[in-house]
Amino acid sequence: MLLIKTLTSSTFKLALIAIGTFGVVVSIIFAYVYLSTASFVRSRSDRAIMTEHASLLDVYRRSGRDGLADLIRQRIADRSFADHVYILADPSSAVLAGSFSQWPPEAATSSGWAEFRAPQAFPGATNPPLVRGMIETVPGGDRLLVGRDIGDLDSFAAQIRAAVISCVALIFVLAAVASILVTRRTVGRIEAINATSGAIMASGLDKRIPLRGTNDEWDRVAENLNRMLDRIETLMGEVKQVSDNLAHDLRTPLTRMRGRLEKAFHDKRNGENDQAVIGDTIADLDAVLRIFTSITRIAHIETQMRRGAFRTVNLAEIASEVVELYDAAAEQDGTRLTMVAGGEVLVTGDRDLIFDAIANLVDNAIKHGRTGGRVVVASEQVNGSPVISISDDGRGIPAEQYDQVFKRFYRLEQSRYTPGNGLGLSLVAAVAHLHDARIEMRDNAPGLQFRLWFPAASGQPAK
Helix, strand or coil: CHHHHHHHHHHHHHHHHHHHHHHHHHHHHHHHHHHHHHHHHHHHHHHHHHHHHHHHHHHHHHHHHHHHHHHHHHHHHHHHCCCCEEEECCCEEEEEEEECCCCCCCCCCEEEEEEECCCCCCCCCCCCEEEEEEEEECCCCCEEEEEECCHHHHHHHHHHHHHHHHHHHHHHHHHHHHHHHHHHHHHHHHHHHHHHHHHHHHHHHCCCCCCCCCCCHHHHHHHHHHHHHHHHHHHHHHHHHHHHHHHHHHHHHHHHHHHHHHHHCCCCHHHHHHHHHHHHHHHHHHHHHHHHHHHHHHHHHHCCHHHHCEEEEEEHHHHHHHHHHHHHHHCCCCEEEEEEEECCCCCCCCHHHHHHHCCCHHHHHHHCCCCCEEEEEEEECCEEEEEEEECCCCCCCCHCCHHHHHHHCCCCCCCCCCCCCCCHHHHHHHHHHCCCCCEEECCCCCCCEEEEEECCCCCCCCC
């Protein structure tokens, strides 16, 4: 099954196209090498033949037919010219002197180059030597052939040709085998991903793509997909938790509203009682609407649609306005709310959103701080980074829940009967993310300190 998928995969088809293209290029290169080598070897032989041919013509011009015939007989008898072929024939092609007893029928031309087999030299040979010669008709009508046995050259060219063909065939075979192996490995990894995907769709998000420990690109893809699945599983868990918390938070006011309306429906009409029922119902409806408004606002911030309102603003000035706004509420709870600022602290962002984020942190510090305690809001520059911090001396938050409190509807108090909807810190996290700010939570011993680290601002403060 895997082999069939390998051979029919698009990766293997692309590999075949690459092999074909590469094979054509390699074949052209080898063909050029073969032709160049054969041409070079043959050109050296041709230059030697032309030199010998010119030498014999010079003898013919000086000594005539008889002198040339005597020289040819001497050359044939000389063993150093054993690979040379000489033939001098009259106009009727009768051989006057030469290596063969008759003029080769394949060399019928009157002048120029000729190649032919020479069975006359080896009458019983199944593969007579190959001769390449130069033919010229001299002024008296005689024909002179000067050539050489190029059998060795022909054999050398055949060996080069065979080597080239073998190399090209071997390259094709190795490339095909490598393509099958690589494609098989690729298809195997893809099938593992597909199998895991199918298992996830069938049973749930608890499956993960197996890693082979090779740390190659497929392992990195599998790691990223596994991290994505972890993230999706976490988000699905958060969605479920949000749904459960939202249902719990809405059930209480809706149940109260239904109870009041049902009681009012069965009771006799009473103006004062009816007005009280209507007022309480409106208050509960306002609480429900505030929940949905907060959810919508957080979603709007998380889509980063508010960046158009970014300006250079003074963080210390915004924090001072928040402190002034909550001063009365803090005093009513017996909390000392103070502001510590060391001058301008400029950041680039949405002034209203930064105000809301600081206000939520201050409101939480007052509500969850110690009765008669102290809340300190400070703005400063730390190593060039603008920082706003809100510190209280209350009971704090367990360190293992630092990351949990920013989830929507999350509350430390699990009974969920205390006022609030658990969306304040979610809004702070959304605002921080929009402004590329970092949230830091630290134990204030006692109490808790929130710190928002903003990127350094560019430009001048808005007027």
